[in-house]
Amino acid sequence: MSGTNRFMDEALAEARKAAERDEVPIGAVVVLDGHIIGRAGNITRATCDVTAHAEMAAIRMACEALGQERLPGADLYVTLEPCTMCAAAISFARIRRLYYGARDPKGGAVESGVRFYDQPTCHHAPDVYSGLSETTAAELLVDFFKGKREEPR
Amino acid sequence: MSGTNRFMDEALAEARKAAERDEVPIGAVVVLDGHIIGRAGNITRATCDVTAHAEMAAIRMACEALGQERLPGADLYVTLEPCTMCAAAISFARIRRLYYGARDPKGGAVESGVRFYDQPTCHHAPDVYSGLSETTAAELLVDFFKGKREEPR
Numbered sequence: 001m002s003g004t005n006r007f008m009d010e011a012l013a014e015a016r017k018a019a020e021r022d023e024v025p026i027g028a029v030v031v032l033d034g035h036i037i038g039r040a041g042n043i044t045r046a047t048c049d050v051t052a053h054a055e056m057a058a059i060r061m062a063c064e065a066l067g068q069e070r071l072p073g074a075d076l077y078v079t080l081e082p083c084t085m086c087a088a089a090i091s092f093a094r095i096r097r098l099y100y101g102a103r104d105p106k107g108g109a110v111e112s113g114v115r116f117y118d119q120p121t122c123h124h125a126p127d128v129y130s131g132l133s134e135t136t137a138a139e140l141l142v143d144f145f146k147g148k149r150e151e152p153r
Numbered sequence: 154m155s156g157t158n159r160f161m162d163e164a165l166a167e168a169r170k171a172a173e174r175d176e177v178p179i180g181a182v183v184v185l186d187g188h189i190i191g192r193a194g195n196i197t198r199a200t201c202d203v204t205a206h207a208e209m210a211a212i213r214m215a216c217e218a219l220g221q222e223r224l225p226g227a228d229l230y231v232t233l234e235p236c237t238m239c240a241a242a243i244s245f246a247r248i249r250r251l252y253y254g255a256r257d258p259k260g261g262a263v264e265s266g267v268r269f270y271d272q273p274t275c276h277h278a279p280d281v282y283s284g285l286s287e288t289t290a291a292e293l294l295v296d297f298f299k300g301k302r303e304e305p306r
Contacts, residue, residue: 048216050223050246051209063201070203084269085241088262092238093203106274109241113274114267116237121259121266 028054028078030062038062055086079137081108101137167194181207181231183215191215208239232290234261254290
């Protein structure tokens with residue numbers, strides 16, 4: 001699992017960079033043939049783009065890098081269980097394997113919420129591996145929102 | 154309903170322009186205070202961006218135009234029932250009212266599929282109005298895919 005952890009570490013690095021930009025600390029990388037071809041943290045605030053979750057930004061970067069709409073054979077590592085929007089985008093992009101860190105019972109859509117990959121309107125489901133570095137991934141989020149609550153208003 | 158139809162006509166115009174670009178003919182407009190602030194057709198092929206469905210592109214344009222992440226008070230008109238990705242993005246953007254044309258039992262996520270707005274992990278649901286210009290919207294898609302099947306290989 002060392003390869004797996006190396007890429008999740010890169011996703012965690014993107015999450016930390018997001019926190020430094022005052023964005024919700026979630027990070028993602030897209031990997032093809034052992035190389036990172038897309039990487040991003042959440043960037044909704046800086047770009048005024050509500051759709052710019054880490055997974056979406058990393059997928060868009062990877063698609064642009066390859067000059068193609070879909071990413072068959074690519075794997076995505078993300079620090080938090082993807083939301084409904086991102087879970088569907090991961091399916092549309094034909095991601096092969098999805099690795100994620102912490103669960104998100106409130107907003108997730110893989111093992112929580114709509115469980116998109118189990119639904120008849122999901123036409124491609126990645127293989128899913130969860131719980132990688134989940135404590136670190138969750139702590140980043142907890143610390144970020146704790147800091148927010150303690151900010152002077 | 155003349156105002157409603159005027160904006161759906163604009164969404165249909167975007168769908169037709171998409172077909173001319175050889176993209177799946179779906180179009181969307183975002184309307185705030187009676188003015189169109191975002192408009193797009195599907196543009197996944199031209200941009201190599203699997204997330205660039207009409208609704209996503211129109212929402213991104215509107216967010217950029219206003220310099221904000223969310224669009225409270227804005228309405229979205231789209232020719233086809235939004236998919237799972239787009240339904241969630243519409244929720245995240247805090248769209249007030251969603252008007253759509255044709256149903257999409259295979260890929261939709263409003264009255265079909267995951268019915269995202271009825272789920273506990275949906276934290277904002279727009280008011281939904283469906284069936285506007287649905288015949289025209291559906292015919293655009295049927296004609297497009299019929300044309301595809303008849304293309305020489």
